[in-house]
Amino acid sequence: MNLKPDSIDLAYFSGTGNTGYLARLLAEKLSRRDIPVRLTRIAEASADPLPPAGGVLGLAYPIHALNAPSPVFDFISALPPGEGRRAFIVKGPADPFFAGGSSHLVIRALKDRGWEVFHESMVVMPSNVFVRYPDSFIRRLLRAAESRTETAAAEIAAGVPRLERPGPVARFLTRHLSRLETRGGKYFGRDLKASSACDLCGVCVRSCPVGNIRQEGREIVFGDRCIICMRCIYLCPRGAIRPRLFRFFPLKRWYDLGALSAAGPGQNAFGGKAGSGLQRFFRRYLESTQV
Ligand SMILES: Cc1cc2nc3c(=O)[nH]c(=O)nc-3n(C[C@H](O)[C@H](O)[C@H](O)COP(=O)(O)O)c2cc1C
């Protein structure tokens, strides 16, 4: 039986660009296998990715508190019934832990809408919170991402089934941590503030995926619907948006994935003493990736 998709609708949510990068990488590799791919950005376009008969739905997202960010679930709820059509998932977390757990709620939500997930893959991307990975390590991750998306594309094109089986601990953590995060978003949103460096350019207002930012007179106001995607903080051209209490959340320096990827393969190292501990956690992921 030929399981090669006639076409793919790949919908992705990306707060700060990593998953967008990942989705484009995968789309390119699928296209090279003569599968037409339509990329749609969730919460950005009113497009309705509905694969025609013989087509497959793809869903790519970053991990937020071991789960998918809420726009992914809103997107699934708005999907037309799948009526048994096939779907796949691509996750772009910042570390390889509990990756299986981070998709079981998404798989269930898709199943409830009649979509059968046959494949899921995980591609570790740089962290966009707390710890900024060193440039050389980001380059190493991006090289691994090339290889991982190549494997995923080959398997998706051939209809190879691949699903992770999360244990009870991973399931428990996904469910409860993501609830905490949803509540935390309320406080994080209210904690954000635009400093006097703000020139009211409106970029943040236009870019927030959940419409949580508005301009009132000469003031930028943040509401309580924040999903902690971090986009406004890194996108602000004046670097004016900062949390007041949650100051440790944003990275001090952002990274440019295009430039880092062009700079070569990088090293298998976090660098520095503190980093060597962290690096151990990635060893198995990097060793299992052909680069
Ligand atoms: C609020 C929040 C929670 C996160 N939680 C996790 C997590 O549980 N596990 C993980 O590996 N990465 C986590 N991350 C990191 C992102 O998943 C990762 O950096 C991702 O590549 C960002 O993708 P994006 O640029 O498309 O938004 C989190 C990031 C944010 C902002």
Ligand code: SF4
């Ligand atoms: S993006 Fe920055 S400079 Fe522009 S309106 Fe928002 S806070 Fe102000």
Ligand code: SF4
């Ligand atoms: S307020 Fe900022 S961090 Fe919160 S959802 Fe909007 S863009 Fe993302």
